Amino acid sequence: MNEPARERRDVRFLAALIAGTGLVFVIERLALLAVPGYAPDILPLPIAQLMLDAGCAAVVLAGNRLLRPGVLVITVLGALLQMVLVLSSGPLWSIVVSVLLAIAQVYTLVVLNTKPIRVHFGLDTHDDPLDLES
Numbered sequence: 001m002n003e004p005a006r007e008r009r010d011v012r013f014l015a016a017l018i019a020g021t022g023l024v025f026v027i028e029r030l031a032l033l034a035v036p037g038y039a040p041d042i043l044p045l046p047i048a049q050l051m052l053d054a055g056c057a058a059v060v061l062a063g064n065r066l067l068r069p070g071v072l073v074i075t076v077l078g079a080l081l082q083m084v085l086v087l088s089s090g091p092l093w094s095i096v097v098s099v100l101l102a103i104a105q106v107y108t109l110v111v112l113n114t115k116p117i118r119v120h121f122g123l124d125t126h127d128d129p130l131d132l133e134s
Contacts, residue, residue: 010116014108015057018071021078021104022046022053028097035091049078060112065121072112079105 029046032038056071082102086095111117118124 007116014111015060019057022050026050063120075108
């Protein structure tokens with residue numbers, strides 16, 4: 001597969017992963033409202049996370065090099081938030097969703113540092129003579 005097509009696919013995948021984690025977080029918290037005897041009072045937090053993730057997805061799609069560190073920070077904070085929620089009380093399915101979201105956030109950090117994404121942000125080039133992937 002040629003490099004530009006692969007790069008576009010990787011960028012779209014990363015943007016969808018970032019936005020998807022925020023969306024799943026909001027859906028999971030909304031589902032917790034239906035659990036009897038458990039009323040999560042932190043619904044504004046998932047909505048804020050969704051807005052930040054949507055902004056990060058837009059930054060990734062645009063390839064804004066100056067805002068990339070902000071995407072990294074927001075992704076780390078999202079992973080830490082999910083790890084804290086794993087330790088909180090709640091239904092088992094909610095804890096499992098938080099574990100999966102934490103894993104997805106950490107994976108997002110990994111994908112943000114792959115070569116196609118770094119090329120998209122202008123931090124690397126395809127013609128690196130020391131590149132072992134070619």
